[in-house]
Amino acid sequence: MPKVIDNIQIGPVVWKMRVEVPRLVEKAKAGQFVIIRVDEHGERVPMSIAGLDKKNGLLTVIYQVVGKTSALMTTVPAGGQLADCVGPLGVPSHVENWGIACVIGGGIGVAPIYPIAQAYKAAGNKLITIIGARSKNLLFYEEEHKAIADEMYICTDDGSYGQKGFVSDALKKLLDDGVKIGMIMAIGPVPMMRVVANLTKGYNVPTWVSLNPIMIDGTGMCGGCRVSLDGKTKFACVDGPDFDGHLVDFDLLTKRLGAYREMEKRAMKKFLEDPNCRLNEELKKVMAGN
């Protein structure tokens, strides 16, 4: 069973977990994902690859606590084990030298976009990085991005750090200034990816997004992860997760992500009421409020 090396809180509801899976790490590429199951009763949850330490065989995932399983993940101690971690899944991000490439990470998306930024940079692109969060305390991975970006913009919705506004505002300014961006890759909450894709359509700049529909097997067997591209159905786990943002039906994705909302609430409630629940008190309060 895969061993958890460390699992630390890096934001109000965000954790960073490193897992020892040497064979997986050896094969994995930027843009791919893994599926984790915490214990025998657990769900299979997909998580993007946020870092690959090839030398030590360590996989980094950065996850946001949104429900029962992500909450449960926070309780796995350093040295503990996951029931399983399968991958690398999905098609690696397409990488080539476009001259100037721009990566955009919003919220939790700043983490999975990082290995892709590294790959773009390694391919010889001039790398423009735009990262954003609602507020300063929700921003992370800044140092990592800074270390490789040729140009970097930080945005917060409330202006508590960097420039005030959305990542799409910063991007719009670049495009209006005539910066010749050859490729944009955006990862973040669905509304953010939608806004970015809608914006760049007008400028005719190729824009890719990484989609996160609900998945089970991640091998193309169930069809639960289907998304619609220009009217054609695709399975995000095997055809993606990266897709041309100008073709994605974001409405459908948003709706499908809500398929189990009521049941997820029940699962969370039961989890919080369990006397053996090992969540930290602060997180318990946050989750009870959701």
Place this chain on the structure above:
Amino acid sequence: MGNPLEKKDRMKIPRAVMPQQDPQERKRNFKEVPFGLTEEMALREASRCLNCPKAPCIKGCPVDVDIPGFIQLILEKDYAGAARKIKETNSLPAVCGRVCPQEEQCEAVCVMGKKFGPVAIGYLERFVADYERENNLIELPHIEPPTGRKVAIVGSGPAGLTVAGQLIKLGHKVTVFEALHKPGGVLVYGIPEFRLPKSIVQAECDFLARMGVEFQNSTVVGKMDTIDELFAMGYDAIFIGSGAGLPNFMGIPGENLIGIYSSNEYLTRSNLMRAFDFPNYDTPIIYGENVAVLGGGNTAMDSVRTALRLGAKNAYIVYRRSEAEMPARKEEIHHAMEEGVQFMMLTAPVNFIGNGDGKVKAMECIKMQLGEPDASGRRRPIPIEGSNFTLDVDLVVVAIGNSSNPLIPQTTPGLQANKWGNIIVNEETKETSRKGVFAGGDIVRGGATVILAAGDGRVAAQHMHKYLMEEVKK
């Protein structure tokens, strides 16, 4: 010993009736439906067999189980011996006794059949396998000394498990790579608990592990290592039994609404992830009140009966042909009817209607009539113009078959597949266009049956052994 009864007396005994859970009760639980024969019933049923010298029943079985042979051992009360006799050619009797379409295979040609009802070969097969397992009589077979050869098996369905069992006995080192977190293939993720308890599949896999088979679950070949990389890692021969796990959809408007599942998704949630026991297990599943299952095969029956057990008020089978053409086992259709499934024959969906929130709320259907026979020999359904009507549904399960998963053919240069993506093999040896790579089961046949997959595994194992010993120099 043998049968004490005269032939004419054997014919007077009526065919055994399988005791089973009452339909009204079982339609709300996931426990196995048939209880199995008691010892007394099994002995009585075995005594019906005429022990025919030509034994036509054997030819009805795709893997030539010595049917009169094992039945005679039952009469001698050597149940474990009977199980061993079956296992000479079929390594999964507890599974096959339950899910084989016996009525079309071994039992269809039993000489008792026409007049008196065929000997219940499937029931007897299940009886001896269960007897052997429940009484801990399963003996580890003799294992040949190590040959130094290594075999990789891709996929742990009946095909892969059979190859593993055969080759480990012959002294080869065997590793099974499985994409999911549990081995068993369709036997664990597809076929429901009430038809095939998962503990039985687990027992089969545990047994293989005890013989020395190594299982590497959660490993997707083609994503982790490719076939060529497996060779580079020192595997001398490879068997591909990756099944037909790519769900087909109908391609009609509204198909991506919430509440429309493929049967693979619906059954995987319920069986593999145990969503029927939510929230004790974390994976959710949609509980429909009015559930339509599209299709007429085993998968459709399994889905519709799962829907009933998850509380559906109305569970429909919507099938575009008539009952006569339904590919599901007769027994399963009968079980579904007993449980109150409503069959809407000669009906096809044309459009799914959403509730504005992205959830399915109804399905527009059209009535069909049967025309001339098509290529499959079944009469082709033709829509009746103007017969459209709307059916209220809040859950739809699309069970119209699977195609083969393209991952392995795509990542294996030189591996030939046909236009449907099925891997092409030499019929006789099961070897593919790549040297040392063999394949069988649904990835070769398209959707077939457990026993055909197991049979392919058996043939492949024989030729893999020959290949390993003659062509792989150590």
